[in-house]
Amino acid sequence: MDRRAVFFLIAAVVAGALIPLVPHDPDHPAIRYVGPTLVVAYLVLALLSYLDHASRRRDHP
């Protein structure tokens, strides 16, 4: 398993786990979008990283 993909996956899980803890701050509503954005971005990176790793292994078995 690609270690980088695992790292990004763990980052996505940690970012997701913290979403309920982000407080409601009416003066700064943007902070509520940070967690979901991180989750999506790290999941995409994990997927791309895994595909990159898999394609390298197929080219150089």
Added chain:
Amino acid sequence: MANLMVIAVVGIALVFDFVNGFHDAANSIATVVATRVLKPWQAVVWAAFFNFAAFLFLPLEVANAIAKIVSPEFISIGLVFAGLMGAIFWNVLTAWLGLPSSSSHALIGGMVGAGFAKVGPDVFTAKTMVTLRKTGVFIIYSPLVGLLLSFTLIVIVMWIVHRIRNKNAVNRTFRGLQLVSAAAFSLGHGANDAQKTMGIIAALLIGAHKLDASVLDDPNGLPLWIVLSCHGAIALGTMFGGWKIVKTMGTKLTRLEPMGGVCAESAAAATLFFASYNGIPVSTTHTITGAIVGVGSANRISAVRWNIARRVAWAWVLTIPGSAAVAMLMYLIVEVFN
């Protein structure tokens, strides 16, 4: 007598700001030093200038958040003194151990710890909890955002430059760009970190009835002398720098080339700007560490020295409870002499 004590505690707050600059700003120039774009003394002068200039660019949202972390009705001169001493003690200890901890979180831990020693659980008001929860979540989010942005940036940049044969020209370009990214990062650092001390001084003056609490309703309502003195103190602290920490951050986490340095600093600067606009007291150290790890992991995940990163992470986790415990003890000592 009360006036003298207020002046003394303001002085201690500015010393804290100086130590903050000494401790944290060194991290902010680590990548410039590590990539040899600037000599250490040039880098500290460059960073100090932009630390000071930050007040011209960013609102004082973080200062307001810190000023409200302990409700004004609980604030006393002794409480602020104990909170500051807890934070300063923690910073000195971690600097002595060569650990990049966070002055910001030490300050928050110190204030809450001293507040808890004074009024018990009542210190955790709704406003305090909003700031604490924001701060706590962004202990994790700020390095993750820095890492994500720097990783994305370096991948894009590598994709753009990988066909260019003249690698020396690429390096030269990025060495020049690193001056810009270092300046942006120092602006973000100056804004976010100096504002924490402004918040403490504002809280002290409100508690001592020298300042009206309504100034906190305006993002730029603090008196100019507080703003200028805090930026001046952090800039001076930067000038004296903490070289032991520069070494840890700039060379031990992962080795950096100028291109990586630009990406790491730009990513960290963007994260700090976001935090400053949204009143989130984040750690410069956390942010740049995440960004440096992002650049390292874009090359190879094994390029990141995880044992050092783990040591750094432990210092982060321990900072708020550690400084809070020291501040509680300090407050109890203060009360004995009161």
